[in-house]
Amino acid sequence: MTDKTKNNSLNITAVDSSSLVDKVEQTLIDLLISEKLNPGDQIPKELELTEMLGVSRTVIREALNRLKTIGLIESTKRKGSTIKSPDLLFLLKKSLIPNILDQATLKDIFELRLVIEIGMSDLIYNRATPEDIAELEQIVATEPDSSKEVLFDVDHEIKFHGKLYQISGNHTLIDFQTILLPAFRYVYDSGMIKSPDHDSKWVSHQDLVKILKDGNANKFRNAMRKHLDRHFKGYFK
């Protein structure tokens, strides 16, 4: 009965509630960084780590398993674990489950798409081959008639813009798009984005291809901005 009121006592030093595995994980990551290890290098065996860090093999394994999950190491039977150059996007793919993401993040991601597609213009303009342009022309040729204000064709939208990503030639970007696709589709389907209301300055897919073919980098970039304008309108009024 003396002073069991721990909660009221001051001068608490904020004990870390992290689990053992958390600590070991961080220790290992620090080790990777400080030791300047390169992909292919080996890290100590589980049992060695057990002794080095003074915890059970269970904890070591759970920590290693985490590194494996984020792609920093890979393990084979007899050989042990080796450093690996992580595939950054592989991770996103696993954790990006649209119906679990909150609205704010989804909105951020959709906005990120706009940002990327505009900024990507310069890559596209500089790297598009005649074959790429031909393919784009092919795609718009089979396009549903946009003048009729028909239902927004998500699949076609994705087809055209997907080709643009591919032209960009940046693999991280390409992966990025395929990963974010479920989120895009989810946003489209959920009605967060209003259907198109083409005003006089509207730039169609067809216009874009024409400018890509005969215009210049600046024109193409600004055209892309106008093409995406209806989405921006949701944000800036």
Added chain:
Amino acid sequence: MTDKTKNNSLNITAVDSSSLVDKVEQTLIDLLISEKLNPGDQIPKELELTEMLGVSRTVIREALNRLKTIGLIESTKRKGSTIKSPDLLFLLKKSLIPNILDQATLKDIFELRLVIEIGMSDLIYNRATPEDIAELEQIVATEPDSSKEVLFDVDHEIKFHGKLYQISGNHTLIDFQTILLPAFRYVYDSGMIKSPDHDSKWVSHQDLVKILKDGNANKFRNAMRKHLDRHFKGYFK
């Protein structure tokens, strides 16, 4: 001693070499998706899963541990594991250790930065407050004299552009920048990027701020493109 030569037998059906944990992990992820679970919902206890899937608790725990690592669930004592809205960028932060990434990925990431900063122009232009602009002016005022072709000041570069990300107001983007910063710095330091050679059309930070203040969205976007031109030059010659 009879027929131990299993290896030579034909009609092999490509046995999957994935471990038990791999399978359980995928099973659980599929479960999350198909069950349309929302953040906060509980998933079965470890022992229940043990029975449901017919594997040991070890395997269940390792699989759960992976989901925990990619931020899909979190676990507390007594309560069990619950669904969580994953922080997409949190993972990248952990796995992005520049000296482990390969050159190609580093180049992609740096290129991605250019793409984002150009595309971000519209967000910046539409969301910059007078206070933001004042702060930018403050930053360029303390800028080392760029006319002297001095050493490229990475810290200052990051300070200015960091503020731009902040103005964009997109939290995913902001996180993205802080995460990619180590990679940027690494690229700068490693000499993959050549030092600036300002040509006649060079747009300085100071110019950018002026245009942001008195120009329009198109001008600002194109100015940003010119500002980053020296980096692009490395790619398109």
Added chain:
DNA sequence: TTATTGGATTATGTCATACATAATGCGTTT
């Protein structure tokens, strides 16, 4: 009655041990 206390309970966290399995190397056999 109300608030506090102190188990009892529950599910995750950690430990220890044993065995399974795949990869590798080495020596024996033919």
Added chain:
DNA sequence: AAACGCATTATGTATGACATAATCCAATAA
């Protein structure tokens, strides 16, 4: 010299035990 079998090694899986934090609930004291 090539093929086979065996021992070795380190990760993968299973099991049982106990530690620990969170929670509930009943007993107790004000």
